[in-house]
Amino acid sequence: MALIVQKYGGSSVGTTEKIRAIANKIKGYRDRGDDVVVVVSAMGGETDRLQGLADEIGSPLPREMDMLLSTGEQVTIALLTMGLSAAGVDACSFTGWQVPIRTDDAHGKARIDSIDAEHLKTELGRGRVVVVAGFQGVNEANDITTLGRGGSDTTAVALAASLKADECQIFTDVDGVYTTDPRVVPGARRLEKITFEEMLEMASLGSKVLQIRAVEFAGKYGVPLRVLSTFDDGPGTLISLEEDVEEPIISGIAFTKDEAQLTVLGVPDRPGIAYSLLGPIGEANIEVDMILQNVSGDPSSDYSATDFTFTVHRRDFDRAKGLLEQAASELGAREVAGNTSIAKVSLVGVGMRSHANVAARMFKTLSEENINIRMISTTEIKISIVIEAKYLELAVRALHETFDLDAEPEKVDSELTPLSEQD
Amino acid sequence: MALIVQKYGGSSVGTTEKIRAIANKIKGYRDRGDDVVVVVSAMGGETDRLQGLADEIGSPLPREMDMLLSTGEQVTIALLTMGLSAAGVDACSFTGWQVPIRTDDAHGKARIDSIDAEHLKTELGRGRVVVVAGFQGVNEANDITTLGRGGSDTTAVALAASLKADECQIFTDVDGVYTTDPRVVPGARRLEKITFEEMLEMASLGSKVLQIRAVEFAGKYGVPLRVLSTFDDGPGTLISLEEDVEEPIISGIAFTKDEAQLTVLGVPDRPGIAYSLLGPIGEANIEVDMILQNVSGDPSSDYSATDFTFTVHRRDFDRAKGLLEQAASELGAREVAGNTSIAKVSLVGVGMRSHANVAARMFKTLSEENINIRMISTTEIKISIVIEAKYLELAVRALHETFDLDAEPEKVDSELTPLSEQD
Structure with a gap:
């Protein structure tokens, strides 16, 4: 009982x-x-x-x-x-x-x-x-x-x-957490188990099965959490603290088309520019997701300059662009560019912590499909890339196959040997 | 303030x-x-x-x-x-x-x-x-x-x-308490004031302006209560403890067509018959209003017999009749009769306490209109009669005129002199 x-x-x-x-x-x-x-x-x-x-x-x-x-x-x-x-x-x-x-x-x-x-x-x-x-x-x-x-x-x-x-x-209304969206990849597989960390990355990236605060809360207090279907019987997906010994490197692929990209080109590189650019965005209660800053590749710059890029929800794009143009002009930046036709794809898995080659395999897969990567951002258990929106389905399907996500965990090939056997 | x-x-x-x-x-x-x-x-x-x-x-x-x-x-x-x-x-x-x-x-x-x-x-x-x-x-x-x-x-x-x-x-949605229903008597007049006792009699008799428990409560705690219109401005009607010195004998005429009459004829007259007849009605949660018992006028009765009459809400008539027929047959009563085409008319006014002739004037008015009275019941401040439903409007209009209810209180004739002047 x-x-x-x-x-x-x-x-x-x-x-x-x-x-x-x-x-x-x-x-x-x-x-x-x-x-x-x-x-x-x-x-x-x-x-x-x-x-x-x-x-x-x-x-x-x-x-x-x-x-x-x-x-x-x-x-x-x-x-x-x-x-x-x-x-x-x-x-x-x-x-x-x-x-x-x-x-x-x-x-x-x-x-x-x-x-x-x-x-x-x-x-x-x-x-x-x-x-x-x-x-x-x-x-x-x-x-x-x-x-x-x-x-x-x-x-x-x-x-x-x-x-x-x-x-x-x-x-x-879904019967569990999937390796990715089954509407995009028919071979997407329901996960028996997933860790809280993975679930947090999946949830925040668009697999909106659970409210993110609830997952954080469950993780903090060690409450075993199960997602399952109201209308069908079935075990669903258990979200737990334990990292399964048979865990594959990648648990799932999350993606979203809801974001838009904003870039400030040719910003004079001095301390405080990130704050000057993002301060007004934050004050306007616009949530910022990925943030990237690169040394500018613009050869015409006669001073040390930088390019600054971030993503926002698409509904906030126009508002953010207006605020950004004002801030950029005050900073003496050359130009503000934007793109609302982007998609973000993320590989999530606690197993990738000890697998440096995951990113390389991801980039190789996309390269073989001729998909250009516009932005890259990584955490310990996640690699996110931004690509053109029209390539989203192709990218997700290719990555799902590369990382063998439609196979049951027992069937992973040697390159994807579980952690326990590698140690 | x-x-x-x-x-x-x-x-x-x-x-x-x-x-x-x-x-x-x-x-x-x-x-x-x-x-x-x-x-x-x-x-x-x-x-x-x-x-x-x-x-x-x-x-x-x-x-x-x-x-x-x-x-x-x-x-x-x-x-x-x-x-x-x-x-x-x-x-x-x-x-x-x-x-x-x-x-x-x-x-x-x-x-x-x-x-x-x-x-x-x-x-x-x-x-x-x-x-x-x-x-x-x-x-x-x-x-x-x-x-x-x-x-x-x-x-x-x-x-x-x-x-x-x-x-x-x-x-x-009404602008006060009226001497009677203005839809029946166009000359019906809004009362400036009414006592709690009068309001209780008016409310329970069909002038459904206020919930009866609220009036009881207000009377018990001496809370001045005012009924007024949400949609029009105006002073409404004040319901208070004070008996106005200028109070007329009759404050208003209440009436209802919602009741039905049940009569048990020729009941052997012995202790306990009222309980035997009404007990099953009460157990069935049927509310009983007027109750009358008369010595039977049936000349064929070779024993001392009585006729027993009461009224219920019309929706409970069939259920009550079924229960009553069983009880009546057990008591050896001759017959159960019913009538769903009745109406009840009540004169209400604290002023009638000291006016024995109010009932007489009421009966005289109805007699002049050739309206037959089927039942009579009185309290200190109320006289109720039951008549055939089709005579209801005629009776209310005639009584409203007899007791001068469309006149302002100041204009009452000598026969309706306020209490204070009579003492």
């Missing part, structure tokens, strides 16, 4: 019919003898409906927005608890303040300070399924707070940590 | 446009220098929408129904507070549990045990309008409770009592 925390998102509880189906699914776990805590989001579309009402009113006070939006999950916990009762399962619902889940004061993006799990334990001890509203908490002044969109994942992980649950299961 | 508690119902806050209009109305009171506490219901239609979701799930657990339905008011308080902010008025919202409004455990029909108004006073002291969710509270176990439909009136009155407010204003 295990203690499991399960989280179902908005699309899993979007209709009363789906809520009844979830109730039956949970009954299966109860019948197996597991203790179950369920975290749910607002019914799909409900948060947008509430946001729409607020937009019509204007003046979106942060405290009142949380008061408003938190009703979404409150509706779901009541309906699911009734659904469990209809399925013959004894259950009890809790809002964030009833648990209580204590947070700081940052309305709309609050962080969890502490969870008092005593009430939940009492109800579990009575043999009940406990249904908790995700995404919400309460601050010291007893004001309702929300953790921001997608925060239900964080609620689930925090409850699992607090209850010392055996596993935190995030139910979603 | 006064402290006012205002309550706006679901139709007053049914759209974001209406909520903005209410915010501007409240701003008017603030600009005048009043301290304002606002109690609001769920947006019109929202409670039905939530109830519909619960119906689709089945298994309406009382605790979870309250969890579900209480979100309706929570949405309104957030939107109205934002609307006030948009209108330049500083405001702060409170759910029932945040106040807190402590209730007993009777989910769906909870009674208020106590209100801790300290938080509200603090916010009022900061110059803020306080917006409170009506209809809801919290029990000792921190479960959300609801006071039942229409309970927002009760919330407003309870808050007014707790805060010792100068007045509790119930905004509605």
Whole structure:
């Protein structure tokens, strides 16, 4: 008998019919003898409906927005608890303040300070399924707070940590984490396991299965996290601390087309230029992803000059370019160039730490496909490149094959021998 | 500068446009220098929408129904507070549990045990309008409770009592309490004042302006209550403890067509028959209104027999008749008769206490119109009669004229001299 925390998102509880189906699914776990805590989001579309009402009113006070939006999950916990009762399962619902889940004061993006799990334990001890509203908490002044969109994942992980649950299961509309997007590479394979570090790199790079803060939280508190499908049975993907002894070098390939590139050419090279260029971008709350700085290759420069490049989300491109042109002109830079037709591809895997040749093999593969690399950035467990958007699918498929990702881990060839055998 | 508690119902806050209009109305009171506490219901239609979701799930657990339905008011308080902010008025919202409004455990029909108004006073002291969710509270176990439909009136009155407010204003879609329904008697007149006792008799008899529990509550705690229109300006009707010295004998005429009559004929007259007949009705949760028992006029009875009559809501007629037929047959009664084409008309007024001739004038008026009276029931401040439904409008108009209700109180003729002058 295990203690499991399960989280179902908005699309899993979007209709009363789906809520009844979830109730039956949970009954299966109860019948197996597991203790179950369920975290749910607002019914799909409900948060947008509430946001729409607020937009019509204007003046979106942060405290009142949380008061408003938190009703979404409150509706779901009541309906699911009734659904469990209809399925013959004894259950009890809790809002964030009833648990209580204590947070700081940052309305709309609050962080969890502490969870008092005593009430939940009492109800579990009575043999009940406990249904908790995700995404919400309460601050010291007893004001309702929300953790921001997608925060239900964080609620689930925090409850699992607090209850010392055996596993935190995030139910979603995909059946696990894949080596890459199956729509691009038909041979993409579901990973049985992945480490937190790898998952963080995958998630932040566009494999949007899990909220990144939830993964960080799970890693920090050592909560075993599993991603699995609401609608199909199957083991999903386990995200854990343990680095599997049979781990391949590369776990997966993440990619995104959502970014745009901005380059300042011919910047007089002196201390502080990075700050001068990125300061206004940061002040405008535009998120910057990759940042690169090179000595300028421009032969006409009669002073020591540099080229400075970074990427932003495509929706922020125009705003960022305007800010950058002003900053660049103040610095005496020659030109600001931009490109919105780029794509970013990243190889992720803890196994690459000790494999210097991964980057070389990646570049060789792209070269053989005649794909030009515009930017390169690396971390310990990730290599990211920026290429022209039109080559994205070709690049991902070629790399997926090069690193043998469609093969089961047991079948890796000698060059990809697991770490343990190499040591 | 006064402290006012205002309550706006679901139709007053049914759209974001209406909520903005209410915010501007409240701003008017603030600009005048009043301290304002606002109690609001769920947006019109929202409670039905939530109830519909619960119906689709089945298994309406009382605790979870309250969890579900209480979100309706929570949405309104957030939107109205934002609307006030948009209108330049500083405001702060409170759910029932945040106040807190402590209730007993009777989910769906909870009674208020106590209100801790300290938080509200603090916010009022900061110059803020306080917006409170009506209809809801919290029990000792921190479960959300609801006071039942229409309970927002009760919330407003309870808050007014707790805060010792100068007045509790119930905004509605009518501009006050009328001498009778203006749709039936075009000359019906808005009352400037009415006593709590009169209002209770009027409310329970079909002038559904205010929730009856709220009026009881206001009377018990001496809270001056005013009914007025959300959409028009005007003083409305003040419901107060003071019996006006200029009070006419009759304040108003209430009526209903919602009832049906059941009569058991020829019941052997022995102790306990009332209980034998009404016991099964009460157990089936059918509410009984007028009850009459007469010695039977049936000459064929060779034993002492009685006729027993009562009225129920028309929707309960068939169920009540079935139960009554069984009970009547067990008692050896001759027959059960029923009539669903009845109407009840009631004269209400504290002034009639000392006027024995009111009943006589009522009966004379009806007799002159050839209207047959089927049942009569009286209290200290009310005379109710049951007549055939088709005569309802005729009876109400005739009585309205007889008792001079379309005249202003100052103009009453000598026969209707106010109490003070008669003493």
